[in-house]
């Protein structure tokens with residue numbers, strides 16, 4: 653059985669973070685492990701509190717995982733602060749982790765900060781360059797490239813700019829583009845658009861977490877990057893179309909649709 657590790661924050665309401673990742677990895681029939689960077693008190697209406705993990709304890713979780721069950725792929729989500737980011741980066745290097753998918757989670761869908769403001773440079777310099785692919789949404793890509801992104805042409809310019817700072821494959825997610833849900837993969841100068849029809853479903857809590865853990869699961873299965881992203885995009889489309897309607901805000905996805 654393939655093993656996938658998620659390094660992310662907990663979402664007690666089960667829609668995003670660690671819980672979305674474990675559901676996604678399990679739906680891919682793989683063994684899920686988790687190293688938790690923070691507890692969040694949140695639900696479909698917003699984030700109400702964050703308790704960050706002590707950085708030393710973060711390292712201990714990663715030692716326990718890598719010394720015992722070596723993951724075939726690693727997904728990184730919410731990383732909370734500078735010390736946690738440095739610890740994760742050091743451990744990934746120490747244990748020679750492979751197939752790393754890093755989602756640079758900064759702000760929740762409802763607008764709450766999930767990473768301390770002064771941590772962006774540490775994320776860019778220490779952690780993101782270790783990834784096989786990084787998966788910013790439009791707002792996160794704007795932070796990484798320092799200019800506004802409105803169109804698909806802007807996405808290409810943004811990827812070129814980000815690549816100069818973080819020389820790895822970049823998937824800019826178009827979930828927040830106006831008329832489509834196309835995602836752009838920029839891989840060492842080559843461009844690949846993943847076409848997505850915009851699904852009329854307000855329940856999109858955890859789409860980013862789900863996409864990145866689905867990509868990690870596909871890389872763990874041995875697929876190449878383009879195939880892994882296409883399969884992950886198909887997975888998220890199915891989970892959105894299956895139209896679960898839970899909670900009073902932007903609800904979670906349906907991971908049970910093809911089980």
Ligand SMILES: Nc1ncnc2c1ncn2[C@@H]1O[C@H](COP(=O)(O)OP(=O)(O)OP(=O)(O)O)[C@@H](O)[C@H]1O
Pocket residue numbers: 668759760761788789790825826827828833834835848849850851852853856857858859860861863885888889892
């Ligand atoms: N309404 C939609 N219809 C179709 N695909 C969508 C829709 N919303 C998001 N997606 C897809 O879901 C994936 C995640 O993209 P999105 O831009 O929502 O990420 P995110 O903002 O990081 O997510 P999160 O809300 O979890 O922070 C992408 O492949 C995107 O194209």
Ligand SMILES: Cc1ncc(CO)c(N)n1
Pocket residue numbers: 660661662663668669670692729730757759760761766857858859860861
């Ligand atoms: C723990 C966590 N990670 C990521 C997101 C982004 O969707 C969230 N809302 N919560």
